[in-house]
Amino acid sequence: MYRNASELLEATxxxxxxxxxxxxxxxxxxxxxxxxxxxxxxxxxxxxxQNSAAFAQESDIKSISGLIGGDAKKVNEYRKNxxxxxxxxxxxxxxRALSSSEVNASMGRIVAAPTAGxxxxxPAAIITAGxxxxxxxxxxxxxxxxxxxxxQIIAKNATLSGAEGGCQAxxxxxxxxxxxxxxxxxxxxxDAAFHAAAIAISNIxxxxxxxxxxxxxxxxxxxxxxGVVNAMLCADMALAGVTSIIPFDEMIEAMYKVGRQxxxxxxxxxxxxxxATPTALRLKTEIFHK
Numbered sequence: 001m002y003r004n005a006s007e008l009l010e011a012t013x014x015x016x017x018x019x020x021x022x023x024x025x026x027x028x029x030x031x032x033x034x035x036x037x038x039x040x041x042x043x044x045x046x047x048x049x050q051n052s053a054a055f056a057q058e059s060d061i062k063s064i065s066g067l068i069g070g071d072a073k074k075v076n077e078y079r080k081n082x083x084x085x086x087x088x089x090x091x092x093x094x095x096r097a098l099s100s101s102e103v104n105a106s107m108g109r110i111v112a113a114p115t116a117g118x119x120x121x122x123p124a125a126i127i128t129a130g131x132x133x134x135x136x137x138x139x140x141x142x143x144x145x146x147x148x149x150x151x152q153i154i155a156k157n158a159t160l161s162g163a164e165g166g167c168q169a170x171x172x173x174x175x176x177x178x179x180x181x182x183x184x185x186x187x188x189x190x191d192a193a194f195h196a197a198a199i200a201i202s203n204i205x206x207x208x209x210x211x212x213x214x215x216x217x218x219x220x221x222x223x224x225x226x227g228v229v230n231a232m233l234c235a236d237m238a239l240a241g242v243t244s245i246i247p248f249d250e251m252i253e254a255m256y257k258v259g260r261q262x263x264x265x266x267x268x269x270x271x272x273x274x275x276a277t278p279t280a281l282r283l284k285t286e287i288f289h290k
Contacts, residue, residue, distance in 0.1 A: 165259025210273025
């Protein structure tokens with residue numbers, strides 16, 4: 001079992017392989033399952049991701065509270081019918097990220113990747129990038145395996161929980177996982193994948209968790225959209241040769257320390273940030289008095 005990025009990178013160098021290959025071998029050892037069984041399960045997981053990323057793009061949907069719903073469809077229609085600022089691939093990724101978030105908030109089926117609050121980032125990134133290169137099922141599963149390796153390291157050395165580390169631990173981790181997955185999907189090296197993941201974390205470092213009315217809806221859905229764009233730009237930067245001055249392991253340590261130093265009001269309690277604004281407090285009263 002690799003405990004950190006340094007050990008995982010060393011394994012890729014010793015074996016002359018990608019991150020996903022080390023992750024798969026490790027999973028075979030600890031689960032006592034075959035590679036085929038693991039890959040089959042990952043493909044089933046990806047199918048759930050595809051469904052949640054697509055459903056709200058075309059269907060009218062509302063969250064249980066009524067706070068969110070319909071934005072994925074709006075962005076999808078906007079990118080189909082207009083010349084967009086960010087381009088088609090970015091807007092379709094945003095739409096997919098919003099879709100998964102809206103499905104989650106309406107009690108639909110999603111994959112917590114790594115959490116329900118950040119469920120839209122990884123699917124939107126991998127599906128959109130996969131379409132651009134006509135990726136096979138094997139390549140898509142490889143990308144999920146790469147993302148899993150990044151998530152394992154974060155979970156072991158820091159936290160994936162917004163209640164413990166703020167939104168940086170949820171959307172930040174998901175964005176880092178997606179960035180690394182995209183780099184390897186596009187033929188980048190393990191080193192480049194970790195540079196992308198480190199940059200992704202640095203861009204979201206300190207992000208608080210401040211859900212309006214304590215619900216995983218606002219601003220969570222929009223932060224999923226931000227997270228997938230962050231992952232895509234970090235992957236492109238790393239593939240272009242841009243590196244993170246701070247190594248991934250040190251970036252994760254910094255994220256964990258920031259999370260521990262963060263006031264309780266900014267860690268999923270809905271006591272601070274935008275959750276404490278007058279409008280948010282009014283909405284909370286309206287929702288729970290229905």
